[in-house]
Amino acid sequence: MPKGRAGAKAFLRSAGDFFWPPRWLISGARGMGRGPLSPEDFARLRFISDPLCERCGVPLDYRTGDETWCVVCLARPPRWDQARAALIYDETSRRPVLDLKRAGRRDGLETLCGWMRQAGGALIDDAEVLVPVPLHYTRLVVRGFNQSGWLAQAIGAETGRKVLVDGLVRTRRTPSQAGLAGRARRRNVSGAFRVRKSRLAAITGKRVLLVDDVLTTGATLSACTRALKQAGARHVDVLVLARVVRETDVTI
Numbered sequence: 661m662p663k664g665r666a667g668a669k670a671f672l673r674s675a676g677d678f679f680w681p682p683r684w685l686i687s688g689a690r691g692m693g694r695g696p697l698s699p700e701d702f703a704r705l706r707f708i709s710d711p712l713c714e715r716c717g718v719p720l721d722y723r724t725g726d727e728t729w730c731v732v733c734l735a736r737p738p739r740w741d742q743a744r745a746a747l748i749y750d751e752t753s754r755r756p757v758l759d760l761k762r763a764g765r766r767d768g769l770e771t772l773c774g775w776m777r778q779a780g781g782a783l784i785d786d787a788e789v790l791v792p793v794p795l796h797y798t799r800l801v802v803r804g805f806n807q808s809g810w811l812a813q814a815i816g817a818e819t820g821r822k823v824l825v826d827g828l829v830r831t832r833r834t835p836s837q838a839g840l841a842g843r844a845r846r847r848n849v850s851g852a853f854r855v856r857k858s859r860l861a862a863i864t865g866k867r868v869l870l871v872d873d874v875l876t877t878g879a880t881l882s883a884c885t886r887a888l889k890q891a892g893a894r895h896v897d898v899l900v901l902a903r904v905v906r907e908t909d910v911t912i
């Protein structure tokens with residue numbers, strides 16, 4: 661883009677922000693400060709940091725050795741190789757997640773992806789291709805966008821990693837996972853994904869990083885991993901913005 665046009669755009673944006681300040685990502689209040697978060701909002705976010713489960717990224721109370729798996733991963737190792745999340749999904753992080761998913765709010769994308777890059781930097785470095793969890797095409801038509809695709813594209817743009825927005829296809833329209841328990845969720849999405857035929861060559865033998873907004877039970881990400889591995893992906897990691905943490909996950 662020519663410099664003059666970019667400069668004009670930046671000027672219009674700052675003038676617009678002056679007359680109609682953007683809403684902060686968490687509280688929703690209109691703020692005049694720099695950045696999309698108030699200091700109070702930022703302080704309420706619960707970022708995930710060490711010690712955490714090497715395999716699924718859930719925070720642990722303490723580290724017991726070089727390689728630490730949580731009890732859930734020990735009992736039932738996930739299909740993916742490693743998963744990382746930037747935030748614990750709670751009342752605070754819920755707001756930007758839902759704004760992105762339901763309202764298509766994009767102005768916080770850079771900030772959200774910055775947090776994801778911090779949490780999953782090593783996974784991004786190792787990945788040859790980024791693939792978002794897809795929506796069924798009927799849902800995509802109604803909504804007009806896929807928030808996971810936006811996250812993957814934003815991370816790809818910042819890191820230079822290749823992004824295959826249409827690498828995976830959701831072959832059937834699954835009912836919402838909300839309100840379903842673990843086993844029902846797994847059944848709900850079982851076999852609902854496949855790698856697009858035209859993308860097979862770009863995925864076979866590759867290290868893939870699956871990108872999604874929220875990890876709840878991991879059923880959807882597990883079904884996507886299965887499809888990618890069946891298509892010959894050499895390695896599949898998972899990176900999400902936020903993940904649900906249950907009491908049972910953190911006991912070791």
Ligand SMILES: [Zn+2]
Pocket residue numbers: 713714715716717718729730731732733734
């Ligand atoms: Zn784990």
